[in-house]
Amino acid sequence: xxxxxxxxxxxxxxxxxxxxxLKKIGLILLIGxxxxxxxxxxxxxxxxxxxxxxxxxxxxxxxxxxxxxxPDFTSLKPVYIQLQEMMKEAQRAFAAKDYAKxxxxxxxxxxxxxxxxxxxxxxxxxxxxxxxxxEGKVQIQRKEQGVWEDAKPxxxxxxxxxIKTGSGGSARLITDSTGVIIFLPPNSLHEVALPASGxxxxxxxxxxxxxxxxxxxxxxxxxxxxxTIAANATVDINSEAFVSVTDRQTEFLTARGSATxxxxxxxxxxxxxxxKAKIAKGRPVEVDQVLPGPRLMEPVNNKTFAYQANLMVKLxxxxxxxxxxxxVQVSGSAFFVEFQEKKKNNTILTVKVPAPADYxxxxxxxxxxxxxxxxSTPNPCKFRVVPPGEAARLDKTPPPLKVTPGNPTSNAxxxxxxxxxxxxxxxxxxxxxxxxxxxxxxxxxxxxxxxNQVIVKAVDPFGNETIEKILITVRDY
Numbered sequence: 274x275x276x277x278x279x280x281x282x283x284x285x286x287x288x289x290x291x292x293x294x295l296k297k298i299g300l301i302l303l304i305g306x307x308x309x310x311x312x313x314x315x316x317x318x319x320x321x322x323x324x325x326x327x328x329x330x331x332x333x334x335x336x337x338x339x340x341x342x343x344p345d346f347t348s349l350k351p352v353y354i355q356l357q358e359m360m361k362e363a364q365r366a367f368a369a370k371d372y373a374k375x376x377x378x379x380x381x382x383x384x385x386x387x388x389x390x391x392x393x394x395x396x397x398x399x400x401x402x403x404x405x406x407x408e409g410k411v412q413i414q415r416k417e418q419g420v421w422e423d424a425k426p427x428x429x430x431x432x433x434x435x436i437k438t439g440s441g442g443s444a445r446l447i448t449d450s451t452g453v454i455i456f457l458p459p460n461s462l463h464e465v466a467l468p469a470s471g472x473x474x475x476x477x478x479x480x481x482x483x484x485x486x487x488x489x490x491x492x493x494x495x496x497x498x499x500x501t502i503a504a505n506a507t508v509d510i511n512s513e514a515f516v517s518v519t520d521r522q523t524e525f526l527t528a529r530g531s532a533t534x535x536x537x538x539x540x541x542x543x544x545x546x547x548x549k550a551k552i553a554k555g556r557p558v559e560v561d562q563v564l565p566g567p568r569l570m571e572p573v574n575n576k577t578f579a580y581q582a583n584l585m586v587k588l589x590x591x592x593x594x595x596x597x598x599x600x601v602q603v604s605g606s607a608f609f610v611e612f613q614e615k616k617k618n619n620t621i622l623t624v625k626v627p628a629p630a631d632y633x634x635x636x637x638x639x640x641x642x643x644x645x646x647x648x649s650t651p652n653p654c655k656f657r658v659v660p661p662g663e664a665a666r667l668d669k670t671p672p673p674l675k676v677t678p679g680n681p682t683s684n685a686x687x688x689x690x691x692x693x694x695x696x697x698x699x700x701x702x703x704x705x706x707x708x709x710x711x712x713x714x715x716x717x718x719x720x721x722x723x724x725n726q727v728i729v730k731a732v733d734p735f736g737n738e739t740i741e742k743i744l745i746t747v748r749d750y
Contacts, residue, residue, distance in 0.1 A: 322372040322373070322376075323370075323372050325372070325376055326367055326372040326375040326376050326379070327367075329363075329375065329376050329379035329380055329383065330360075330363055330364065330367060330375065330379045332379070332383055333360060333363065333379040333380075333382040333383040333386065334360060336382075336383050336386035336387060336390065337353070337356045337357065337360060337382065337386045339386075339390055340352070340353045340356070340386065340389055340390060341353065343390070349389060349431070351415065351416040351417075351431040351432055351433045351434065352385075352389050352400075352401070352431050352432055353389075354416075354433075355432040355433065355467055356382055356385060356386055356389070359378065359381065359382040359385075359467075360379075360382055362378050363375050363378035363379040363382060366378055381469075385467065385468075388449070400429030400430045400431045400434075400449065400465075401430060401431055401432050401448065401449055401465050401466070401467060401468070402429075402430040402446045402447065402448050402449065402455070402465050403427060403428070403429050403430065403446065403447055403449065404424055404425065404426055404427065404428045404430065404436075404444055404445075404446055405426065405427075405445045405446060405447050405454075406426050406444070406445050407424055407425075407426060407442065407443065407444040407445070408442065408443050408444075408606055408607075408608045408610055409438070409439060409441040409442030409443060409459070409608070409610045410438070410439030410440070410441055410442035411423070411424040411436065411437070411438050411439070411442040411443070411444045411457075412424055412436070412437055412439075413428070413430065413434055413435065413436045413437075414434065414435040414436075414437075415431070415433075415434055416431065416432070416433030416434055417433070421437075424436060424444065430446070430465045431465060432465055432466055432467045433464070433465065433466075434464075434465045435462060435463070435464050435465070435483075436457065436462075436463050436465070437461065437462040437463070438457050438458065438459050438460060438461050438485070439459065439460070440459050440460055441459060441610045441611065442459055442610060443456070443457060443458055443459055443608035443609075443610050444456075444457045445457075445608075446463075448468070448478040448495075451468060451476050451477075451478045451491075451492070451494065451495025451496075451497070452492040452494065452495060453478045453480070453489060453490065453491050453492065453495055453497045454489070454490040455480055455487055455488070455489055456487065456488040456489075456490075457485070457486075457487055458485065458486050458487075458488075458608075458609075459485075459610055460484075460485050461482065461484065461485025461486055461487060462482070462483040462484050462485055463480070463481060463482055463483070463485075463487065464481040464483060465481075466479035466480075466481050466500075467479070469498065476495055476496075477495070477496045477497060477498045477507065478495060478496075478497045478498070479497075479498050479500055480497055480498065480499045480500065481500040481501075482499065482500070482501050482516055482518050483502075483518070484518050484519075485517075485518060486515065486516060486517040486518065487499070487515070487516050488513070488514075488515050489508055489513070489514050489515075489516070490512075490513045491508050491509065491510050491511065491512050491513075491530070492510065492511070493510050493511050494510070495510065496508055496509060496510055497514075499514065499516050499525070499532075501516065501518050501523050502518070502523075502537075503518075503522075503523040503536065503537055503552050503553075503554070504523055504525070504534055504535060504536040504537060504552050505534070505535050506525045506532045506533065506534045506535075506544070507532060507533045507535075508527075508530070508532045509530050509531045509532060509533075510530075511529075511530055512527060512529055512530020512531060512532065513527070513528040513529040513530060513647075514526065514527050514528065514530075514532050514544075515528060515647065521553060522551055522552060522553035523551075523552045523553075524549060524550065524551050524552070525544060525549070525550045525552075526548070526549040526550075526563065526647065527544045527545065527546060527547065527548055527549075528547070528566070528646075528647035529546060529647075530546060531543065531544060531545055531546065532544045534550055534552075536552055536558065540558060542558065542560065544560070547562060547563050547564070547565055547646065547647075548560060548561065548562055548563065549561050549562075549563050549644055561642060561644050563640065563644045563645070563646040563647070564593050564595055564596055564638040564639075564640055564644075564646040565593070565638070565646060565647065566635075566636070566637060566638070566646060566647045566648050566649040566650055567590040567591040567592075567593055567596075567599065567620075567636050567637075567638055567649045568590065568591040568649065568650065569588075569589075569590050569591075569634075569635075569636065569649050569650070569654045570589045570590055570591060570697070570704050571587060571588070571589040571697060571704070572586065572587075572588070572656045572697075572734075573695050573696065573697045573732075573734060574654050574655060574656075574695060574734075575655055575656070575657065575695060575734045576656045576657070576695075576734040576735075576736075577656070577657045577658075577659060577667060577734055577735050577736070578626070578656065578657070578658045578659070578736075579658075579659060579660075579661050579667075580626070580628070580629045580658050580659060580660055580661060581661065583625065584625070584626040584658065585623050585624070585625055585626070586623070586624055586626055586632075586656065586658075587621060587622075587623050588601065588603075588621070588622045588623070588624060588634055588636075589620060589621050590620050590636045590649060591620065592620045593638045595638075595640050595641070596638040596639065596640065597618075597639055597640060597641050598616050598617060598618050598639050599616070599617045599618075599620065599636050599637065599638055599639065600614065600615075600616060600636065600637045600639060600645060601614065601615045601616075601617055601622050601634065601635075601636050602614050602634065602635055602636075603615075603624055603632060603633070603634045604632070604633050604634075604653075605630055605631070605632060605633070606633065607633050607653055607655070609633065609635070609653070626658050628658070629658045629659055629660050629663075630657075630658060631655055631656075631657050631658075632655065632656055632657070632658065633653035633654065633655050634653065634654055634655075634656075635648045635649050635653050635654065636648070636649040637649065667735045668733070668735045668737065669735070669737060670737060671733070671737045671738060671739040672692050672693035672696045672731045672732070672733040672737060672738075672739050673691075673692060673693060673739070674690065674691075674692045674698075674729065674731045674739040674740075674741050675690050675691050675692070676688060676689075676690040676729050676741050676743055677689050677690055678727070678743055678745050681719060681745055681746075681747050683747075684718055684719045684720075684722075684747055685716060685717070685718060685719070686716075686717055686719055686745055687714060687715070687716050687717075688700055688705070688714065688715050688716075688717060688727070688729070689712070689713070689714045690712070690713055690714075690729065691710075691711050691712045691713070692707075692711045692713065692731040692739070693711055693731070693733050694709060694710055694711040695711075695733065695734050696711065696731045696732060696733045696734070697731070697732045698713045698715075698729065698730070698731050699729070699730050699732075700715045700717055700727060700728070700729050700730075701717065701727055701728055702728075703715065703717070719745060719747050721747065722747050722748070722749045723746065723747060723749070724744055724745075724746050725744070725745050725746070725747060726742055726743075726744055727742070727743050727744075727745055728740060728741075728742055729741045729742075729743065
């Protein structure tokens, strides 16, 4: 007899499971999947980052160990020693499993090693810094050699070298990697250091000042870190900063741009344009606004005078609101290693010229607190005094002069024009603002209703002049 068909569900045990329980189980499974996925991603990332760190370390070590094979290794040995220290730092970071720091340190080491190899193979002995020019007593001491030797222009400087200027010496340096300009005035000591990587990978050149002072100018592609015993200042791109180090205090001044200062006791603050900070042990940090460098008006840069007995040259500069007095320096040196200095309450100084020569001058403004601002621009400004016989052969061509008056508003009128670059332009005796390309403008006040005659005069560096007389009519509404 055939068995009756089995109905679906017979011989099965049925259980009732609440929907909420199913949701919990699903959530647990989802969390497990997510955690597993994250764990896999993290493991993969760490493995990949560790692999990249190992690769960078290997490449950096390979490049560093090629340096001793260079023919000029003796002069490059200080750099090689520094690179070995950098490799140790990268290896310590790898041992601590800080792979991001390892990659950064190893990459920086490899880059500097590549630059060193390239310069060594080219036979240039390229250093971290190079002496552009100098004047007077300037000496260098190579790392760990203990012997001072006279410095020379175009001489390379390596990490660990020292350069010092005597009482009558100054030097101008340029950094190899960032293009930072460093000016060392007399009685200064600077230690050369390797650049560091800043935020975003931008290289920062270290400027270590042991004593004395320095003027540091940064380009658009690099920053600078000024290091002193009391504080460090990171100078932003396209900036100019001045540092002065004495036994009593350290001063930072931003003549242009900005900087961030970190003191050794843990304070951090920003310096904006034309601000000065005074840092002294045991005293609060003082930050003051300073006056800008006055614009030099007369004589214009490179103006030439014919020498004669008792020749007097008038120096004139811009008057600044807030200036109590001005410091004026005149020197036969572009570095101002020796100079004559005068303090003036007004904006004119007449100097007696002793002999034919090139003369340089600059002006700084001092405010009511006694803070001296940066030097004038251009710094320095030069005028030339030539013998009478040579003066006869100088340029005798008057400068071109084109004047375009605007429409007067009441009794005010803007006058624009263009002349020879370097020429001084005066309008009714008042000096106009002149750009480097020779264009100029001035806002003048007209004397009367009706027709006004305005005299515009341009004088070039050789004393040749051109005069234009224009008529401007003020209407009586």
